[in-house]
Amino acid sequence: MSHGPLPDRDDQANAAARTGLAAAIDRGLAILNSIIVVFAAIALIAACAILSYSVLSRALFKAANYWQDEAAVFLLVGATFMTAAYVQQNRGHIGIEAFVGLLSPLANRIRLWLVDAVTFLFCAFFAWKSWTLAHEAYVDGQVSNSMWSPPLAIPYSLMAFGMSLLCVQIIVQLALPFAGARRP
Amino acid sequence: MSVFGIGLAYGIATLVVMFSGMPIAFALGAVAVVFMGIYMPAASLDTVTQNVYEEMASITLLSIPLFILKGAAIGKSRAGQDLYSALHAWLHRVPGGLGVANVFACALFAAMAGSSPATCSAIGSAGIPEMRKRGYSGGFAAGIIAAGGTLGILLPPSITMILFAVAAEKSLGRLFLAGIGPGLLLVSLFGAYAVIRFRQEYAAAEAIYKNGGPEATILARDEYTLAERFSVLPRVIPFVLLLTGVMIALYGGYATPSETAGLGGLLALALIAAIYSVWRPSDLAPIMKSTIRESTMLMMIIGMSLLYSYVMSYLHISQSVAESVVAMHLPRWGLLFTILVMVVVLGFFLPPVSIILMTAPIILPPLRAANFDIIWFGVVMTIVMEMGLIHPPVGLNIFVIRNVAPDIPLREVIWGTLPFVLLMMLAVLLLCFVPGISTALPDLVMGPDGSR
Amino acid sequence: HAATTLKISHQFPGGTIDKGDFRDRLCRMFAAEVAKRSNGDIAAEIYPNSSLIKTNAQFSAMRKGALDISLYPMPYAGGELPETNIGLMPGLVTTYDQGMRWKKEPVGKALTDFLADKGIILLSWVWQAGGVASRSKPIVAPEDAKGLKVRGGSREMDMVLQTAGASVLSVPSNEIYAAMQTGACDAGITSSTSLISFRLEEVAKSLTSGAGASYWFMLEPLMMSKAIFDKLPKPQQDVLLTVGTELEAFGRKGAQDDDVEVAKVYEKAGAKVSALDAATVGKWRDIARDTAWKDYSAKTATAANLLKLASDVGA
Ligand code: NA
Ligand code: NA
Numbered sequence: 013m014s015h016g017p018l019p020d021r022d023d024q025a026n027a028a029a030r031t032g033l034a035a036a037i038d039r040g041l042a043i044l045n046s047i048i049v050v051f052a053a054i055a056l057i058a059a060c061a062i063l064s065y066s067v068l069s070r071a072l073f074k075a076a077n078y079w080q081d082e083a084a085v086f087l088l089v090g091a092t093f094m095t096a097a098y099v100q101q102n103r104g105h106i107g108i109e110a111f112v113g114l115l116s117p118l119a120n121r122i123r124l125w126l127v128d129a130v131t132f133l134f135c136a137f138f139a140w141k142s143w144t145l146a147h148e149a150y151v152d153g154q155v156s157n158s159m160w161s162p163p164l165a166i167p168y169s170l171m172a173f174g175m176s177l178l179c180v181q182i183i184v185q186l187a188l189p190f191a192g193a194r195r196p
Numbered sequence: 197m198s199v200f201g202i203g204l205a206y207g208i209a210t211l212v213v214m215f216s217g218m219p220i221a222f223a224l225g226a227v228a229v230v231f232m233g234i235y236m237p238a239a240s241l242d243t244v245t246q247n248v249y250e251e252m253a254s255i256t257l258l259s260i261p262l263f264i265l266k267g268a269a270i271g272k273s274r275a276g277q278d279l280y281s282a283l284h285a286w287l288h289r290v291p292g293g294l295g296v297a298n299v300f301a302c303a304l305f306a307a308m309a310g311s312s313p314a315t316c317s318a319i320g321s322a323g324i325p326e327m328r329k330r331g332y333s334g335g336f337a338a339g340i341i342a343a344g345g346t347l348g349i350l351l352p353p354s355i356t357m358i359l360f361a362v363a364a365e366k367s368l369g370r371l372f373l374a375g376i377g378p379g380l381l382l383v384s385l386f387g388a389y390a391v392i393r394f395r396q397e398y399a400a401a402e403a404i405y406k407n408g409g410p411e412a413t414i415l416a417r418d419e420y421t422l423a424e425r426f427s428v429l430p431r432v433i434p435f436v437l438l439l440t441g442v443m444i445a446l447y448g449g450y451a452t453p454s455e456t457a458g459l460g461g462l463l464a465l466a467l468i469a470a471i472y473s474v475w476r477p478s479d480l481a482p483i484m485k486s487t488i489r490e491s492t493m494l495m496m497i498i499g500m501s502l503l504y505s506y507v508m509s510y511l512h513i514s515q516s517v518a519e520s521v522v523a524m525h526l527p528r529w530g531l532l533f534t535i536l537v538m539v540v541v542l543g544f545f546l547p548p549v550s551i552i553l554m555t556a557p558i559i560l561p562p563l564r565a566a567n568f569d570i571i572w573f574g575v576v577m578t579i580v581m582e583m584g585l586i587h588p589p590v591g592l593n594i595f596v597i598r599n600v601a602p603d604i605p606l607r608e609v610i611w612g613t614l615p616f617v618l619l620m621m622l623a624v625l626l627l628c629f630v631p632g633i634s635t636a637l638p639d640l641v642m643g644p645d646g647s648r
Numbered sequence: 649h650a651a652t653t654l655k656i657s658h659q660f661p662g663g664t665i666d667k668g669d670f671r672d673r674l675c676r677m678f679a680a681e682v683a684k685r686s687n688g689d690i691a692a693e694i695y696p697n698s699s700l701i702k703t704n705a706q707f708s709a710m711r712k713g714a715l716d717i718s719l720y721p722m723p724y725a726g727g728e729l730p731e732t733n734i735g736l737m738p739g740l741v742t743t744y745d746q747g748m749r750w751k752k753e754p755v756g757k758a759l760t761d762f763l764a765d766k767g768i769i770l771l772s773w774v775w776q777a778g779g780v781a782s783r784s785k786p787i788v789a790p791e792d793a794k795g796l797k798v799r800g801g802s803r804e805m806d807m808v809l810q811t812a813g814a815s816v817l818s819v820p821s822n823e824i825y826a827a828m829q830t831g832a833c834d835a836g837i838t839s840s841t842s843l844i845s846f847r848l849e850e851v852a853k854s855l856t857s858g859a860g861a862s863y864w865f866m867l868e869p870l871m872m873s874k875a876i877f878d879k880l881p882k883p884q885q886d887v888l889l890t891v892g893t894e895l896e897a898f899g900r901k902g903a904q905d906d907d908v909e910v911a912k913v914y915e916k917a918g919a920k921v922s923a924l925d926a927a928t929v930g931k932w933r934d935i936a937r938d939t940a941w942k943d944y945s946a947k948t949a950t951a952a953n954l955l956k957l958a959s960d961v962g963a
Contacts, residue, residue: 092491
């Protein structure tokens with residue numbers, strides 16, 4: 013009824029040798045995604061370390077804690093949006109498939125393609141609005157309202173970049189069936 | 197179109213898009229944006245991304261990925277397996293002992309985490325495989341963890357209780373304390389059910405075996421000598437260290453709940469590095485990958501569900517539902533019943549945080565007028581919202597289970613969680629007849645509630 | 649049917665027109681009164697508890713015309729428009745009289761013009777005094793804060809506290825209770841109304857009330873999107889502005905009642921209640937002048953001008 017990620021489907025999804033532009037972009041994206049995952053993992057651990065540091069420094073040295081929460085938020089927001097494409101690559105954004113048994117195989121293929129197309133439209137809209145938000149924040153010099161005051165353009169751009177990457181990922185997944193590959 | 201018409205269209209559109217197989221996060225977002233485009237001022241579309249960002253950019257909410265990391269570090273390394281073999285060595289004589297142990301583990305983790313999916317994931321990533329290895333059926337194992345996970349927002353600290361206390365202008369300390377009694381009640385109910393269900397599954401497997409069928413794993417009897425049982429005890433030490441470390445940090449006044457999440461994640465990583473030599477990038481890769489998959493998936497759903505509830509709120513849908521309930525002028529218990537049914541229905545689509553924010557201002561005044569204890573209601577409402585976490589279509593805990601154990605069919609997960617939903621209903625019923633289960637502890641600790 | 653339906657958003661607990669948080673009541677009175685004065689041409693819906701839109705997103709939504717009206721703590725917009733931090737500058741406003749005088753003085757005009765230029769109309773000026781809840785000794789003078797972990801809640805307050813020797817702590821407002829209960833945080837500074845609604849009296853041993861004078865005054869006006877305002881016919885605009893101005897007295901009374909109420913609530917819970925006097929407030933202002941004020945006026949020319957004009961308004 014539902015499709016979720018199978019364990020390490022990313023390894024299988026790219027196993028079949030494919031040719032064509034879509035397949036080439038797909039391989040490129042896979043490499044990019046695995047690099048991003050490394051950085052996201054580092055960001056997660058860094059967020060843990062920063063929060064722990066704020067606990068320790070306060071307990072031991074009564075040190076102020078004015079940038080730690082925000083730094084952790086930026087790292088975690090960045091990690092979340094930047095890995096959205098990686099998760100999509102593995103079909104890890106979970107959905108509920110209630111109609112799968114009611115439709116013919118062809119109808120199901122069309123349905124899945126439509127689902128991806130609508131997902132793309134939404135994500136493209138979101139990515140576009142994220143870029144305008146990031147641009148606005150950059151031009152106006154918007155900062156986070158704290159003693160540390162980091163520019164808001166940083167998390168907004170991470171959101172925009174992550175959502176754009178997600179769009180590219182979905183386009184490739186939309187195009188692959190035409191390049192002769194099957195939807196995993 | 198009337199609010200009713202728009203509301204109906206919104207609900208139906210959501211169901212269709214969601215059941216079409218579109219990822220939940222994007223389905224919620226897409227439906228919201230389309231309705232925004234049709235019924236809301238054009239400028240609203242410019243605020244979409246900032247709204248989602250504001251929702252997510254809270255350290256309280258973003259502690260969820262870190263709690264997931266802590267769970268994955270324990271669950272995906274040998275630490276989790278060792279913990280459960282130790283628990284098994286001690287509890288194997290109790291029928292369903294491992295299931296009971298998992299309920300306890302959920303309750304303990306709930307006392308560290310403020311959210312249910314995090315609890316579910318932390319205990320489930322080790323607990324589900326271990327239970328299934330010992331012959332528990334997939335649905336049973338999933339049910340225990342999905343239901344046990346809901347203790348995350350009933351036992352303090354709890355993100356939703358914080359929001360409720362602020363909305364109801366009630367004491368958060370009192371509300372936290374009021375959740376403990378019902379939390380323990382649910383632990384006992386879940387534990388008792390685990391024992392009964394285990395006996396059933398055991399008896400069924402035994403009948404098959406006696407009729408010449410294969411011997412199921414559930415029938416296997418491990419024997420441990422006392423020496424063996426003590427020799428496995430050190431394996432529990434890492435977990436106990438982690439738990440006490442985090443507890444001391446939180447309740448000893450060293451860390452805020454969100455900081456505790458970071459501290460717990462780092463401690464968990466340090467422990468598995470020190471004891472199981474899990475520190476090389478190749479060892480850490482599966483832990484980090486599964487953390488990222490799960491937390492990104494969840495955070496996207498949470499972020500987009502805000503967008504969804506924003507549109508629902510703007511179009512006055514949720515408020516109208518609540519207002520029409522109030523306008524019915526029902527008798528006291530009828531009012532409560534109707535409000536709880538409404539919470540259940542909203543729970544089909546919305547996470548607890550959104551339900552509280554949207555309905556509290558409207559349903560609380562009539563409940564107050566009907567002389568209900570608002571703290572008590574907060575606890576009852578929390579349990580009812582928890583049911584929403586483990587029933588479809590949007591049940592965050594079910595999605596977590598799908599991620600932790602992708603090979604258990606969704607059907608089985610849902611059937612497995614159903615008995616627990618019934619147990620929670622039973623708990624709500626008990627709370628209605630014996631409110632003391634909830635109110636006795638806060639009254640004892642803080643004195644009677646004068647502002648009631 | 650109303651010709652115009654306005655959505656009023658705020659982040660505070662919702663109630664009724666007669667009961668509850670005065671900021672919510674102010675919005676409801678505003679809605680009722682504009683409906684009456686416009687003969688039903690303007691209707692307004694109240695969305696309490698940030699149930700319509702996230703707290704921090706309200707300001708930007710109003711500027712874009714996606715939200716009509718909000719009762720909004722002005723300094724929350726400080727990240728977007730640093731000039732708005734004037735609405736919570738430690739020691740700059742020390743009494744309600746002084747704050748209420750802004751509107752008629754040059755600073756009021758400068759601020760109104762600046763905000764109008766950024767797409768915001770001020771309908772009703774509301775100031776709120778704040779105090780300190782502490783889980784140990786009372787924080788009255790700056791030296792009391794030394795060595796304590798304090799949640800200041802704003803960039804400017806944090807600067808002052810840090811200079812006073814406190815270690816500042818950034819805790820989201822809904823976590824203050826838990827942080828103070830466990831001791832992760834020793835004290836928190838916020839408005840009297842929030843000191844009540846967060847129930848900090850249960851975890852606090854002392855309260856410094858801002859009833860008489862305070863170095864913590866926040867401008868929390870009822871504001872409106874200029875894009876929406878400009879689209880309304882002149883008579884409706886006049887109704888909105890008139891009703892807004894008339895409600896300023898209610899806002900002031902509500903804030904001052906809470907200053908008295910907070911002391912009662914904390915006293916009843918067994919906390920030691922202290923008051924601030926002009927001399928102590930002066931000590932805080934001296935620190936603020938060298939730190940927060942300086943930092944603020946260095947930001948933009950408008951900020952420097954606003955600060956200069958504001959410090960001309962006598963206490
Ligand atoms: Na909890
Ligand atoms: Na649900």
